[in-house]
Every structure is written in C-alpha cells, then in structure tokens.
Amino acid sequence: MAVDRLLPTTEAADLIALAREIADKELAPRVDEHERAETYPEGLFATLGAAGLLGLPYAEEHGGGAQPYEVYLQVLEELAARWAAVAVAVSVHGLACHPLTTFGTPEQQERWLPDMLAGEVVGAYSLSEPQAGSDAAALACKAERVPEGYRITGTKAWITHGGRAGCYALFARTAPGPRGVSCFLAPGQADGLSFGRPEEKMGLHAIPTTTAHWDGAVLEADRLIGAEGQGLQIAFAALDSGRLGIAAVATGLAQAALDTATAYANERTAFGRKIVDHQGLGFLLADMAAAVDAARATYLDAARRRDAGRDCRRAASVAKLVATDAAMKVTTDAVQVLGGYGYTRDFPVERYMREAKVMQIFEGTNQIQRLVISRSLAAH
Incomplete structure (x- = not known):
C-alpha cells in the first residue's frame, strides 16, 4: 500500500514516486529468491546508483542529489518495504560517504566522491571489532606510520557489504587512548586485506556481513580522512x-x-x-x-x-x-x-x-x- 506522505516539494514527490517504481520493478520481484538462496543481487546497486538513489543527501557538485534528509529517509523507507537487506546496504553506503563529505579535503572529495555517489563504488563502514562493538574507544586495529603511508594491522567485524564493497570507511588506532583513533578511506582490495566467511545470520541474507583481516596492508597517506586522532569524532558524527x-x-x-x-x-x-x-x-x-x-x-x-x-x-x-x-x-x-x-x-x-x-x-x-x-x- 502506498504511504500517504506529506512532502516538501513537487520534486520530492516525484523522487519518492521514482523510488517506489524502481523498488517495485527491481527489488520486489527478486527479494524472495535471493534471501532464500542467500545470493548477492549482482548489478542491483549499479541500477540504484544510475537512478541517483545512492547519493541523495549529498551536494550536486560531486554528483549527489542535494536532497534534504527528510526526503532521503523516505526513499530508504520505500526501498526497505520491498527489500530490507538492500535498504540497509544503501544506508550503510551513505554512512561510508559521510566522513569524506564532512571531513575530507576538496582534493579527496573530488577524487573519490563522484564514483561513490554514482554507485560505481559502493562503500561500507568498518568501525566495529570482535571485542569492540558499542565501545568504539576500545578499538585495537592499528594504523602505523610508515614511509609509504599507514600500515594497517588487526581485525574488523560486522561489516555490511564486507568483501563486496569498493571502499571502506575504516577506523584504526594511530595512538593510545580515546583520542588515538583515526579514519581512513580504504580500498576494497589491497595486498594484506582478506575477508572471513560471511556470517550465518537470522536474516538479511542477500547482503554479506563479514570480518576483515588487515595483515600489514599499506594505505597511502592521502587516504587519511580528517586529522590523526579525529576518528571517533568522525565516527560519532x-x-x-x-x-x-x-x-x-x-x-x-x-x-x-x-x-x-x-x-x-x-x-x-x-x-x-x-x-x-x-x-x-x-x-x-x-x-x-x-x-x-x-x-x-x-x-x-x-x-x-x-x-x-x-x-x-x-x-x-x-x-x-x-x-x-x-x-x-x-x-x-x-x-x-x-x-x-x-x-x-x-x-x-x-x-x-x-x-x-x-x-x-x-x-x-x-x-x-x-x-x-x-x-x-x-x-x-
């Protein structure tokens, strides 16, 4: 049943109608098959990106939709009413874009943001660890300064889209204490990065949730988002x-x-x-x-x-x-x-x-x- 929504503009109403149409056409017919077989919906996020649904709350200058959160969230709701796992992944993608859009330099934004907002690179969020879920200050994954940039060592957990994403908003420790966590935009593939077997979950079967194992992978220095030690501020924002x-x-x-x-x-x-x-x-x-x-x-x-x-x-x-x-x-x-x-x-x-x-x-x-x-x- 279509929800009777009070929307701020005609443009917003048209956008919700588009999201509903895409959800009915692309999500609803596929959800049962993929959730039961626990198979990934290949190509679906590219379709959502091409329709502009992955960058809605972000600036037009980088390819976003410049929509208020009030509208973006109602699009998420329409997607979730057809396929919750996909909607969660879309929300997490937005979460992964947030550090770059809010704390990234203009050069970093120009380099990475257009592809993310267009859905050509799907982002994931890598904050939690096996022993540090809600207690983000207890992170143990380390980012050590080396001449080439930062060497990452440790294990991250509960990553939605783990192993499938094109990049990760990664939080790792550059110094002791709660002010020693930093944020990086890590690539989806790197020497020294591997992923565990997808978790066997109660639901949301079509989108994998995995651990990530960083075994000395090196990130270039310009993948640091914000300043060293600013990671928890970025994460909580x-x-x-x-x-x-x-x-x-x-x-x-x-x-x-x-x-x-x-x-x-x-x-x-x-x-x-x-x-x-x-x-x-x-x-x-x-x-x-x-x-x-x-x-x-x-x-x-x-x-x-x-x-x-x-x-x-x-x-x-x-x-x-x-x-x-x-x-x-x-x-x-x-x-x-x-x-x-x-x-x-x-x-x-x-x-x-x-x-x-x-x-x-x-x-x-x-x-x-x-x-x-x-x-x-x-x-x-």
Whole structure:
C-alpha cells in the first residue's frame, strides 16, 4: 500500500514516486529468491546508483542529489518495504560517504566522491571489532606510520557489504587512548586485506556481513580522512545519520508487515466474517498501524532537525529506538495475524520478523540509544 506522505516539494514527490517504481520493478520481484538462496543481487546497486538513489543527501557538485534528509529517509523507507537487506546496504553506503563529505579535503572529495555517489563504488563502514562493538574507544586495529603511508594491522567485524564493497570507511588506532583513533578511506582490495566467511545470520541474507583481516596492508597517506586522532569524532558524527537511516529502514519493514497482515485479514474469513471485522484482530491491526505511523513521525522529526542544522543526536537515538522496537513488535504481530500461515515461508512475515531483530542491535544497540537519551536528560 502506498504511504500517504506529506512532502516538501513537487520534486520530492516525484523522487519518492521514482523510488517506489524502481523498488517495485527491481527489488520486489527478486527479494524472495535471493534471501532464500542467500545470493548477492549482482548489478542491483549499479541500477540504484544510475537512478541517483545512492547519493541523495549529498551536494550536486560531486554528483549527489542535494536532497534534504527528510526526503532521503523516505526513499530508504520505500526501498526497505520491498527489500530490507538492500535498504540497509544503501544506508550503510551513505554512512561510508559521510566522513569524506564532512571531513575530507576538496582534493579527496573530488577524487573519490563522484564514483561513490554514482554507485560505481559502493562503500561500507568498518568501525566495529570482535571485542569492540558499542565501545568504539576500545578499538585495537592499528594504523602505523610508515614511509609509504599507514600500515594497517588487526581485525574488523560486522561489516555490511564486507568483501563486496569498493571502499571502506575504516577506523584504526594511530595512538593510545580515546583520542588515538583515526579514519581512513580504504580500498576494497589491497595486498594484506582478506575477508572471513560471511556470517550465518537470522536474516538479511542477500547482503554479506563479514570480518576483515588487515595483515600489514599499506594505505597511502592521502587516504587519511580528517586529522590523526579525529576518528571517533568522525565516527560519532556519522552514526547520528546512520541511526536515522536504520530508523527509516525499520519503518519500511514494519509497513510491509502491516500491509501483508492487513491484506490477509481482509481476505481470510472466520465464523462467517472477515477476520479484520473481529474486534480482537482489528484492534491488533490498529495498534500495528499506530506503531508504524509513530515510527515514521519520529524519524521525520529527527530528520527535519538535522536539515535545519540543529543538534539531532538525541532525536536520532529516539528515532532509532522507537522505530526498531516498533518494527520488532509489528512484524511479530503480523505473524500472529496470519496464524499458522505466518509461521511458514509461504508468506513473507516470518522473514520480516527475523529481519527486524537485528535492527535493535546495529548502529548502536537500543540499550546504547537509551543511554544516549538518558544522558541528554541528565545534562539539563
């Protein structure tokens, strides 16, 4: 079901319509095949890039769409309503572009950004490590200065698009302490870089998540983004935007579950009536609809704050928390609406339920979001 959106411009409405058309044509027909077979959708990100959907919130001078985050996130939601794994990868690509667009030099931006925004080079984000997930200050992967640039040694974990991406926003330690982490734009292939076997996940099967092993690979000095020691500042600035992306993806996933459950409830009969007309089920669907609408309103509020240049850290955490918790509840309730059929692979709601779970975990667990929110309250 098409969402009735309030969009700021006619151009934005046309862009959402284009995204919906591409999602219906390129994503919806392929999702079941690739998710079940756990195969990568070759060529799909080039298609999205050619349509301009991978660089929407970035400047036109480098090939971006110059769209406000309010519009970009609604495009992500449309993609997620058809294929959550692809939408997550698009969000992560945007996250990988953020350090370069915000902290890169004009020369670095001119060299790498056009290909990234056009989708010719898909980016991934490499912050987490096996023993340093939410605690980014505990990173151990090292970047040692050498005459050729920086020698990278260590292991990174939980990389969406790992082994498939053309470049990585890589965070590695150049000095001890929390101010000793630096950011690099690393190439997708390098001598001394290898990737582990893709993780066997509950969901999001079509896009690999892997570890990366850096065994003395050397990066040129000009791949340092920002100054040495500025890495955590860069990472945390990007994560606010990334959390908004995941909030939008979770909302799209919840919308898909609601649409499937509503369609089923309007077709299935029990005791001589459509099951939607039974109050117990009708009220369950009403709660699901309210949760989806609330999630959308929350991420849009945060996006508008970001677009206005206001501090959106707390709002981004609220949006990520509300939207992903809503997605978990709505997808679980969708399985309940379909009853026994919901527990089978004949309908997509069991996949939606599996996909929703990780959204409460990545881009900072929801416990971390509560910590961010509570600290903002304590500061006043």
